Amino acid sequence: GAGVSQSPSNKVTEKGKDVELRCDPISGHTALYWYRQSLGQGLEFLIYFQGNSAPDKSGLPSDRFSAERTGGSVSTLTIQRTQQEDSAVYLCASSLASAGGGTDTQYFGPGTRLTVL
């Protein structure tokens, strides 16, 4: 079956512009995670969705970041007024498990490489 897909694969934008990153999880996966990978910070967790709900948004780097998930499927990570420090690879992962049911493996998408000029 299809894996996790992300679009766009690459995004170059100018400082101050807004960007939208999309994640299509594996069908039937209820849990969805966003991570960011940068040279300085390594792989860091951003936000978790169980179904359409994100219990906590404090992992997002700043209030310029927002995320939503609709229909228990597609998720969008939006960065407003992008800054150069937002340049990184944004990774999405999904898994079958629901909270409290024990974890399942997270499968990752290919990522979106964001470059802010």
Add this chain to the structure above:
Amino acid sequence: AQKVTQAQTEISVVEKEDVTLDCVYETRDTTYYLFWYKQPPSGELVFLIRRNSFDEQNEISGRYSWNFQKSTSSFNFTITASQVVDSAVYFCALSEARVNSGYALNFGKGTSLLVTP
């Protein structure tokens, strides 16, 4: 505090050598999960193994083997008879159940393995 430590930043071996990648973790939970992921030059994170805290049995999969020791909080990964295709960055990760973050992965900084002919 760093929950997962991969002390080896870079390792270089010659093909057919055995190599062990170290991973030390820190948690107060009694139930937790440990993972290894591979990130080849293409960039996508590839799942290798998941272990739960109640299963200390070592595992072997082809040329790959994993040694989980709760007494030393370690989950080391050995590649036997390494091949050039094993060249990648390898990440160890810890997952603990949290209401706000599900089973978000705490990654180590990664070990870059280079296998030369």
